[in-house]
Amino acid sequence: MGTKTADETGAETGAEATTDEQKVSVAKTDEVTEAEDSTAADEITADDEDELPEAAREEGPTGVGQGAGAVVSAALGFVSLTGSWIGTIASARQSLIGQLHAQTATSSDVAKLLDEGYGDAWKATALWSGVFALFALVVGVGVLARPAFGAPGKPQAVWIKSVAWGGVALGVIGLLLAVLKYTGLLLDLPSAG
Secondary structure (H helix, E strand, O other): OOOHHHHHHHHHHHHHHHHHHHHHHHHHHHHHHHHHHHHHHHHHHHHHHHOOOOOHHHHOOOOHEEEEEHHHHHHHHHHHHHHHHHHHHHHHHHHHHHHHHHHHHOOHHHHHHHHHHHHHHHHHHHHHHHHHHHHHHHHHHHHHHHHHOOOOOOOOHHHHHHHHHHHHHHHHHHHHHHHHHHHHHOOOOOOOO
């Protein structure tokens, strides 16, 4: 047990040599495979860049924010014309305040009752419509002016300009109508007498 024969020693030496050769062979194979993989990856990257459109290869602003701003401008302009939940709540609040004042007042002046009960509510609605119209106008003008301060070589998409101009137009119309309603030039309260 303590002594080894020549055959056993040779067999052990041969086994150790075989495993060392296998380790070197496996290491060389791994290096070759890694080199082929990196070369293939470089070729794929170069081929993919040729297939990409010019716009995808350039880095820079995509116009998503400008598009969103244009849509927001148009939506705010539309809300300024049709009315908003905030305007409705403000109108109802002013109407309630006017009714409370009318019940506590000792005078029976109909003009004053109309003004406090309905006139203030009408003005509150006009005021909130004007606020939405002003926001629509500011956002729309901001979107239209953005290319002058951004990437000057990249033109703004046509649909963004169109929607932004729509928002500006709705904002101007909404602001004009709000001012006319607030001042009483459009649909003024009926006279009491």
